Amino acid sequence: MSSRAAENIIIIKKGKRVHHPHHGGAWKVAYADFVTAMMAFFLVMWIVGQSKAVKQSIAAYFRDPGAFEQQGRGVLPGSESGVDGGGIPDGADQTQQATSLERAAQQLREALSLNFAELKDRIEVRVTDDGLLIELREAPDDGFFPSGSAAAKPATVKVLTMIATELGKLPNAIAIEGHTDSQPYSASTNYGNWELSADRANTARRVMEGHGLRAGQVEAVRGYSDTRLRLKEQPLDASNRRISIVVRRGGQAPDSKV
Numbered sequence: 001m002s003s004r005a006a007e008n009i010i011i012i013k014k015g016k017r018v019h020h021p022h023h024g025g026a027w028k029v030a031y032a033d034f035v036t037a038m039m040a041f042f043l044v045m046w047i048v049g050q051s052k053a054v055k056q057s058i059a060a061y062f063r064d065p066g067a068f069e070q071q072g073r074g075v076l077p078g079s080e081s082g083v084d085g086g087g088i089p090d091g092a093d094q095t096q097q098a099t100s101l102e103r104a105a106q107q108l109r110e111a112l113s114l115n116f117a118e119l120k121d122r123i124e125v126r127v128t129d130d131g132l133l134i135e136l137r138e139a140p141d142d143g144f145f146p147s148g149s150a151a152a153k154p155a156t157v158k159v160l161t162m163i164a165t166e167l168g169k170l171p172n173a174i175a176i177e178g179h180t181d182s183q184p185y186s187a188s189t190n191y192g193n194w195e196l197s198a199d200r201a202n203t204a205r206r207v208m209e210g211h212g213l214r215a216g217q218v219e220a221v222r223g224y225s226d227t228r229l230r231l232k233e234q235p236l237d238a239s240n241r242r243i244s245i246v247v248r249r250g251g252q253a254p255d256s257k258v
Contacts, residue, residue: 131249138241150199164212175220177244182235198223
């Protein structure tokens with residue numbers, strides 16, 4: 001072979017293809033878990049940095065989401081509300097709400113103490129995170145309703161009338177709740193503590209709407225039977241039988257003109 005032919009020889013080397021094993025989708029699951037954990041972390045950090053009003057509203061939502069659905073308001077500033085889309089009051093509005101509820105609570109205490117001194121140990125008025133709470137509690141030997149009945153006694157009508165007169169001056173929405181102790185109502189399966197607690201709350205609503213509350217101010221009437229005992233360690237205690245009137249903090253009744 002000539003030297004010229006040797007110079008034109010071309011050698012081609014083919015590499016071997018290496019086939020990598022299939023890894024499957026396990027990494028996707030791990031990545032999704034990581035992303036979810038990060039979202040939860042940033043959500044917690046966001047909540048920690050929010051104002052007290054926002055935290056209270058978020059807590060209230062998880063305690064009773066149905067109340068937000070009925071009222072049509074969100075838990076964040078700027079979310080839609082039942083009145084004007086203002087959402088949670090901030091700054092001065094929140095302070096004004098607290099001041100208004102404290103003033104109403106004090107006026108109620110004074111009026112009840114003056115006119116119903118014998119009931120002072122059975123009527124509690126206090127401001128909570130949810131708003132102004134008024135509780136009418138039964139005594140072992142006396143109650144606001146006859147035993148096993150949803151008909152209000154004359155004295156009960158007078159108490160509810162006074163309360164309604166004061167609360168009717170406020171723009172806030174109101175919820176009325178009925179509670180019983182754990183004593184079974186009767187052997188009948190057609191009417192029990194659930195029905196009794198709801199009927200007593202509804203009786204209170206009718207009395208209060210007829211004596212001071214504005215139409216539409218009551219946003220909810222609920223009967224809880226013995227599921228929310230005041231004294232859980234004493235389920236048969238008379239004070240578990242009560243009517244709770246909750247004046248909502250930071251929320252107005254839909255037709256409020258106050």
